[in-house]
Amino acid sequence: MNEQKVNFKSLKASCQNCSLIELCLPRGLNNSDLSTLDDIIQQRRLVHKNENIFSQGEKSGCIYAVRSGSVKTFTTAKNGEEQILGFHLPGEILGLDGMDNQIHSCSGVALDTATICELPIGDLNVLCVKIPGLQQQLLSLISNEITKDHTMLMLLARRNAEQKLATFLINLSGRFKARGYSADEFDLTMSRYDIGNYLGLADETVSRLISRFKDNKIIDANRKKISILDHDALCGVAEGEQSLN
Amino acid sequence: MNEQKVNFKSLKASCQNCSLIELCLPRGLNNSDLSTLDDIIQQRRLVHKNENIFSQGEKSGCIYAVRSGSVKTFTTAKNGEEQILGFHLPGEILGLDGMDNQIHSCSGVALDTATICELPIGDLNVLCVKIPGLQQQLLSLISNEITKDHTMLMLLARRNAEQKLATFLINLSGRFKARGYSADEFDLTMSRYDIGNYLGLADETVSRLISRFKDNKIIDANRKKISILDHDALCGVAEGEQSLN
DNA sequence: CGGCTGCTTGAAATGAGTCAACATAGGTGG
DNA sequence: CCACCTATGTTGACTCATTTCAAGCAGCCG
Numbered sequence: 001m002n003e004q005k006v007n008f009k010s011l012k013a014s015c016q017n018c019s020l021i022e023l024c025l026p027r028g029l030n031n032s033d034l035s036t037l038d039d040i041i042q043q044r045r046l047v048h049k050n051e052n053i054f055s056q057g058e059k060s061g062c063i064y065a066v067r068s069g070s071v072k073t074f075t076t077a078k079n080g081e082e083q084i085l086g087f088h089l090p091g092e093i094l095g096l097d098g099m100d101n102q103i104h105s106c107s108g109v110a111l112d113t114a115t116i117c118e119l120p121i122g123d124l125n126v127l128c129v130k131i132p133g134l135q136q137q138l139l140s141l142i143s144n145e146i147t148k149d150h151t152m153l154m155l156l157a158r159r160n161a162e163q164k165l166a167t168f169l170i171n172l173s174g175r176f177k178a179r180g181y182s183a184d185e186f187d188l189t190m191s192r193y194d195i196g197n198y199l200g201l202a203d204e205t206v207s208r209l210i211s212r213f214k215d216n217k218i219i220d221a222n223r224k225k226i227s228i229l230d231h232d233a234l235c236g237v238a239e240g241e242q243s244l245n
Numbered sequence: 246m247n248e249q250k251v252n253f254k255s256l257k258a259s260c261q262n263c264s265l266i267e268l269c270l271p272r273g274l275n276n277s278d279l280s281t282l283d284d285i286i287q288q289r290r291l292v293h294k295n296e297n298i299f300s301q302g303e304k305s306g307c308i309y310a311v312r313s314g315s316v317k318t319f320t321t322a323k324n325g326e327e328q329i330l331g332f333h334l335p336g337e338i339l340g341l342d343g344m345d346n347q348i349h350s351c352s353g354v355a356l357d358t359a360t361i362c363e364l365p366i367g368d369l370n371v372l373c374v375k376i377p378g379l380q381q382q383l384l385s386l387i388s389n390e391i392t393k394d395h396t397m398l399m400l401l402a403r404r405n406a407e408q409k410l411a412t413f414l415i416n417l418s419g420r421f422k423a424r425g426y427s428a429d430e431f432d433l434t435m436s437r438y439d440i441g442n443y444l445g446l447a448d449e450t451v452s453r454l455i456s457r458f459k460d461n462k463i464i465d466a467n468r469k470k471i472s473i474l475d476h477d478a479l480c481g482v483a484e485g486e487q488s489l490n
Numbered sequence: 491c492g493g494c495t496g497c498t499t500g501a502a503a504t505g506a507g508t509c510a511a512c513a514t515a516g517g518t519g520g
Numbered sequence: 521c522c523a524c525c526t527a528t529g530t531t532g533a534c535t536c537a538t539t540t541c542a543a544g545c546a547g548c549c550g
Contacts, residue, residue, distance in 0.1 A: 140345035157445030200402030
């Protein structure tokens with residue numbers, strides 16, 4: 001075993017910002033565990049725009065962590081219609097629907113050039129027995145995923161178009177900030193069509209709303225480029241406290 | 246330890262139809278494990294209509310299995326608005342959002358008189374180490390939960406009112422059937438308002454749709470009592486293959 | 491440079507929501 | 521046991537947010 005290669009620092013560097021791995025690092029692994037973890041994390045994959053990471057109906061036995069770039073997940077209905085389930089930024093996890101080592105019920109596709117960590121469930125389960133904290137960490141991840149989905153159900157069922165888009169932008173902004181990027185200026189990697197699909201809106205509606213937000217000086221937007229000019233106002237719109245003209 | 250009390254048969258009887266427990270039973274437990282499992286399952290609770298099982302913001306450290314009766318889960322937004330996340334029938338699990346032993350992000354309330362199994366996460370985790378199959382079973386449960394939420398996202402985002410209600414009825418029907426009840430005749434335990442809230446519709450719309458389904462001889466309905474007269478037609482409506490007048 | 495894809499904007503159509511009145515069931519108390 | 525009261529459900533008329541259809545525009549890639 002190469003002691004140089006297998007150490008906290010290199011591990012941390014190799015999967016920086018990955019919530020799962022980062023948090024299990026300080027929990028007292030021996031060299032053998034570290035080596036296993038290292039093996040897991042090293043399994044990276046470069047994917048190009050529109051390339052599949054995993055596919056609905058396929059049994060991958062992995063969950064995935066985004067290291068760079070961005071990813072969307074979506075289900076395809078019998079009639080071929082697609083529903084986007086989420087957008088995933090660096091450090092975020094996807095593919096938890098295949099946690100039981102059975103087939104995935106959704107697909108993951110790169111929105112731009114991206115690097116992906118593949119985390120085989122089997123290996124993680126073995127490590128979970130050795131590292132008490134990891135099990136807990138995994139459960140946290142899952143709970144958060146479920147809670148996120150529930151928030152999304154509320155958004156889709158009870159909010160109007162304005163609130164949906166404002167909430168979406170605030171959410172993105174917060175996630176960029178958490179990852180060390182600017183909270184106020186960022187590039188969307190997804191199309192208007194994707195945003196609309198995700199939020200249950202027509203893409204024309206998304207376009208119109210962006211224009212309306214611009215007219216009200218709440219954001220500035222030029223194609224993919226978004227600047228949040230008035231964060232508080234945007235929150236107000238998201239909460240439905242103010243409606244725009 | 247009471248050998249009489251702790252055996253497969255009594256355990257199975259005591260938590261019949263509970264997907265989690267039922268499936269972990271045949272997996273080779275020793276008497277001590279059995280005793281632990283028995284202790285877990287024995288912790289039952291009788292709740293009356295509108296009584297809370299667990300509450301949003303509370304840290305219960307449990308997941309819950311419905312033994313009899315029915316339950317709804319819902320989140321409450323900052324502004325007090327509620328969004329129903331699911332209805333839970335006997336044998337089904339709820340409260341997975343609190344799996345990480347942290348606070349629940351939703352509340353569970355009985356829709357009628359119900360019996361609930363409380364399953365402490367901590368105990369389950371201990372058992373998971375002893376019983377390899379249980380861990381897998383738990384992960385399956387979680388994956389299914391996530392997949393169910395994703396199906397719901399698709400329903401809310403992309404389907405019209407007719408499709409939503411038809412899908413809801415077919416889903417209920419299938420779950421009743423799976424539990425040994427009639428697939429074609431059942432009583433709703435939730436109000437029109439609850440159904441509407443769950444599906445992102447006004448309760449008047451739910452009422453109107455039920456009438457429309459009745460007019461088209463697809464179902465018969467009288468208040469809470471529902472009979473599915475033409476299952477295929479109902480599926481057709483759910484899939485959007487036919488629209489009703 | 492040309493064609494393609496994604497975005498924007500307008501005008502018209504519509505599905506579902508809102509408001510309102512009424513009906514019915516079930517529960518409560520006299 | 522009946523009468524009333526309140527919850528819940530039904531139905532109608534009208535409104536309006538969002539979709540749909542359609543046309544034009546702007547970046548971008550080969």
